[in-house]
Amino acid sequence: MTAGSASSTTARTCAHCGLPASTTFCVACGADVGGASFPIVHTSSVVAELMRGVSLGGGGAPGFWTFAHGTPVLGTLYWLFWLPLPPVSLGIAVYLFFNGNRIALQRRRYRDPQHFRDVERAWAIAGGVLLGPTLFATLVWAVATLAFLAHAGLLK
């Protein structure tokens, strides 16, 4: 966590609660100078470092990883679209590959950073194992679909 000092602004009346305020955010209600409440959360350095990494577990096994990391809606969408619209599912996998660590930290509690690494390493192994077969199955499915459409004369 970064140590900061109370930023002082000129004395004013809070636009939200009406109490006297002299800081950027009202200490009584948390509203900013305009009266809106959008706190600026400072991400700790260890969290920031973890979020910069990619998530092989999220990207390689999105159909399972999502349900274990508090994003069941995304996981359901992944399975729903896998057959009719594979690009959507691939998009979800790519999104989770790059954003999986952030999502995991936002939605699942870990004891400490090491616990996070251990859990996600296990998921990375699972993702690595599943990634190849998933891509292969998607490719086969896409080719089969194209062949069917061509056979039916729906492709020109």
Add this chain to the structure above:
Amino acid sequence: MTAVSSGDCWSCGTPPAGRYCGTCGVELAAHGGTWQDTVYLGPRNAALYRRAPREIRALIPVLLEPFRHLDAIAPARWRNVALTAVMGIAPLGFVSFFERVHDPIDAFRVLGLYFSALWALFFASAFRATGIRWRLGLGAYFGTTFVAMTLLLVSLALNVELIRAPLVVAKNVWIAIPSAIAFIGFPEELTKALVLFAIWRFAGPLPPLRAFLFYGLISGLGFGIKEGVHYQLGPYAAAASRTGAFAPFYLESVLRLTSLPFFHAVWTGIAAWLIWFAARIPSARAGLLVLAVMIPATFHGLYDALVDRSPGLALVVVGSSIVLLGIYAASAAQFERWFGLEVDDDDGVAVPVTTAEAGSAAAVVAAR
């Protein structure tokens, strides 16, 4: 979550002064005491369908706030917003209208005007022209397209075209280049400069240098666009309908609305710069006026003669003219000092000179 009532802010480390942090606005009691507090959203709050409605409710008053202060937006900003909207929507409106009335000829003309406006706004912004009178700008544009170009066409019809045609297309480059300068560059640059002479003599006090330069650019733009539309509707359209090759028609049409009018504008901009100084310095007027026609005419003629023989060299020529205009425009204030004139815009480069040196050029010219 465990509440904390003492200690620094869990997010930014600021000493607490109330229920919320005065520096970052987080609720101090929301601290869960774990290393994930800066990112963990909670088991229920993280879901998009829960977060988004709550955040949108908080955002709506902020997003609506500017509408309560519309009068605080400066008129110039409103003008820019309106201009941006008009310039973005206009082509769609024009094309839709002219397609409906089945009038492609006027559509070409109106789109030519549209591109002129686009270029004019770009010039006004790029050269940061101040003191522009838009009525004079319109006068420069239409004065060139209607009056000066008519005079040029009459001149061409009076045997000039007959004489120049075999010379400018001569295979020998040593014949083609001087012919292009004399029979294309000179008459066309003189045509574009006519309106600048008119502004100088008849439009009241001489405009500031940057404004005069802008009028020159606009005059050249008018010439280039009018010529371009003429080529689009005439030779290009005829060639496309004869051969069925519409790609060259499209590409040539794009050039006729973009680069070529720009080149015309640059050459007339150089002329405007020199004519402005000619107007201000009677003792050097003859020299400056000859240069005002001959420098752009040389660039123009060289470009025309080389563009089909050696496009690379033609680009070098036109690039040099653009650089020349840029250098002169940037050094305008310095030239004003050298000639002992009052500086009407001291933006741009300023070469250090002694008091004795300042105005020495004017003194030398005056002494001759």
